[in-house]
Amino acid sequence: MFDTSGARKLVEVRDLKMHFPIRTGLMRRLTGSVKAVDGVSFDIYEGETLGLVGESGCGKSTCGRAILRLYDPTSGSIVIDGEEIAHAPFDKLRRLRPKMQMVFQDPQASLNPRMTVAGIIGEPLQEHTDLTADQRLERIYELMDAVGLNRDFANRYPHAFSGGQRQRIGIARALALNPKFIVCDEPIAALDVSIQAQVVNLLEELQARLGLTYLFISHDLSMVRHIANRVAVMYLGRVVELAPRDALYEDPLHPYTRALLSAVPEPDPAIHDAANRIILQGDVPSPANPPDGCNFCTRCPQVMEICRRIDPDIQEIAPGRFVACHLYTKETEKTAAHAAQSTGA
């Protein structure tokens, strides 16, 4: 288990909001906004993997992209390795890019079809380093070795590769500048199950070897359990629960987390049939028009009167365990208030 006590915080996200404007009518007036990410706060410690899970459309990917400033966040603060980047000017951001990289979801679409593998991997080197062409090629070969690609493929185009190989190209590209922090945006979602394991193992191996820090975004709870040290659960633009992996999987606190975990298929048929599944009723509300009070109150099996009025803050109810739910506010009011003040998460 990853020990967070002595580790340094590499990424600190505070109250991050990413709202996309909705413009309607003849004059394209601003009539509302899609609150894709609506006040998210968490820390990522150096060397750990933070899993970010949630159903489709809950804002996981948007959150990951906003953290790397691939979007301009509406508000909030993002500190990566001591540098505030949420509103950093373009030039400063560009110089910080080598530290933070991303592995994208769709390995086909995220590679420029008109560049060779060497071109794709080598472009960041050309942009951010002073390597000569020979040194660059050497580094490209090194990276291809690191991700298990044959050096002979350097002059091929992305379309000539399989999905798993393309994702390796994407990983090699992300590694080119020795980043500290990598956002893996559903890196295995577009891959075959047999290839998924290979890519995840590659990511783990690279982490061990290079001391990388990951934000691993996925909807695959089993895979997150395998790779993550801590897990954050998102629902409708909010983090509803954040806890160390084992604690979260053994004893989920938030009703949504419980429902999510109960939906994970069980390989043993006997247990599978006996499993007490929590089936949520209804649909996810629109992020353009979230409900009053708790975002989950429309579907929560344990909804209370207070949930429809007051939005619960995320509070630390046990060391390292954060949850945003009124079920836990009363008993922990004092400690929670204290935790919220001291860590803000």
Add this chain to the structure above:
Amino acid sequence: MLTYTIRRLILAIPTLLFISFIIFLIVKLSPSDPTASLPLTIPPDVRELIRESLGVNDPVFVQYFKWLKLMVWDEPLHFIEGATGWPVAPEGPRIISYQTRSPVMDLIAQRMPQTLWVVGTSYIVGILIALPLGIISAYRQYSIFDQVGTFISMVGFSVPTFFTGVLFIVIFAVNLGWFPSVYNTTHVVTDWDSFVVQLKQIIMPVMVLGLYNASQISRYLRASMLDNLNQDYVRTARAKGLTEKIVVLVHVLKNSMIPVVTVIALNVPAVFGGAIITEQVFKVNGIGQLLIIAIQSGDVPVVQTVSFIFAVLIVLFSLIADILYGVLDPRIRYD
């Protein structure tokens, strides 16, 4: 790629034969008399002799094959002799214009430079206008620049050149008096002053055609850029920490140019064809005007030959467009 090209060239032969036959039939079967433009004082029996000597009384098929033999065999040899000086040209008749009684190929050779000069320049000007227009319009979609650019290209696209041409003449030649309304092809550039004169007389036909070409190409480029700007690889490029200039001009533009380059290549035959109407408006005596006059006076050999050359160019440039597609897009392989 080579086998593909050779196969396409071989397949082009029956296509061109078919096209030439159809053109020949259409021109021949339309009611026109090659002697109609001759003076009325010529007696009917002499007229009949003239028709006989022109060979128009032969069956259509005989006339077609005579023309075809001259077009694909004798004329190319004459061209080679003219270009290299080797005495390979055969004795015997050539394709003769009814109007001028001179070989059609000589007429084309006389007309071609004017057309290439005026229409070719307008094409290049059009591309040069279209590139920044398309790129900026797409990059700043729905901005003022984009709205104005869209409006102008819609106007340029939908208003025919015979209208814009005359409009330009009325505004800039008649009212403002800045430019001459007639393009003088005998003008020779020798010094700065004569260059200014040339510039002044070429500017209106070039802008009329250039505006039309620019509207078309910039719309294609804008649409193609917009397609590519939302692609994931653009986000990847930004995540690499590249400057916006490289992201847009290298990553996006390179991918967006694939369809645009083929559109540009496909429109090149139109340059050789000359903008028939624009040449007529500005009195540029190019290929387009040659064709119009030939049609008006029933000059079958000229119409037939010029149309056939256009057909060859169109077939050739669609092949070039396809090959360019394969060169530009590594995902496309023809073998």
